[in-house]
Amino acid sequence: MKIALVAAAARHPAARPGAAPALQPITLRIAQGEPVAVIGPSGAGKTTLLQLLACALPPAEGELQLDGINPWSLPRRELQRLRGRLFLAPQVPPLPPRQRVVTAVLAGRLPAMSLWASLRSLLHPIDMAAAQAALARFDLADKLFERVDRLSGGERQRVGLARALLAPAGLWLIDEPLSALDPTRAAQACATLVDDARARGVTLVASLHQVEMALAQFPRIVGLRDGVLAFDLPASEVTPARLAALYAQHEDELHGAAPPPPVVSADAGRLVSATCR
């Protein structure tokens, strides 16, 4: 999916009146199948940018175009259909605690299924082979029948990513996919996302706190700070000086100390995912 943001700003509905927009007007074009990493200190607007691209938040000004179409100009049903082609993985995956991993992973396919087929699949998972193959890409094939609440935080995060491989999406929007993973698993998971997105022609926009990982695995880096686009460059041109400026007063984050992910209840998480379908 091709993305164009034209002078698009974003404001959260619950923001204080008069507060600056979480994302100041930004112009950004991303080609179909292109992988892009978004970096910047905590509060820079990375999640807000992903929510804007996921059509979870309308632009407060300017315009978003997905494949040349302004989603917010579409009738409601068509907007819903378009959302079914977007996959947003929030920082904390919205996985119902008592669900089996196989069901949670196959839920990635729900946007492409009829209501009846999706209800049936929740009771009797179909295509377990596809679920197992997706889990294997994240080294979790042995957890197919485990209950979600018996997984570690890092395993849950990888289950959330495995969902992407089953989603009928042309755009993956992945928010802090590696925050609960050790460095080896984080590198594997990141490589899997980038490789699979490329192989499928899926556009990938991922926000990352691991700056070195972003530079090593993504060809293009968008730097945000205080809701402003600081740079949009090939990874090879993101110099230490640019990073120092981006993370000034947040040097601990530049050197690997990602802030802990927010604690979101399963119910709240379901709300996030529901808005993004």
Ligand SMILES: Nc1ncnc2c1ncn2[C@@H]1O[C@H](COP(=O)(O)OP(=O)(O)OP(=O)(O)O)[C@@H](O)[C@H]1O
């Ligand atoms: N639901 C919300 N309601 C009101 N303001 C919000 C909301 N979510 C985020 N904000 C504000 O928008 C700004 C950008 O937040 P955002 O979550 O996009 O940053 P981020 O770069 O993803 O941060 P982090 O790395 O900590 O996840 C912050 O000032 C934040 O306080």
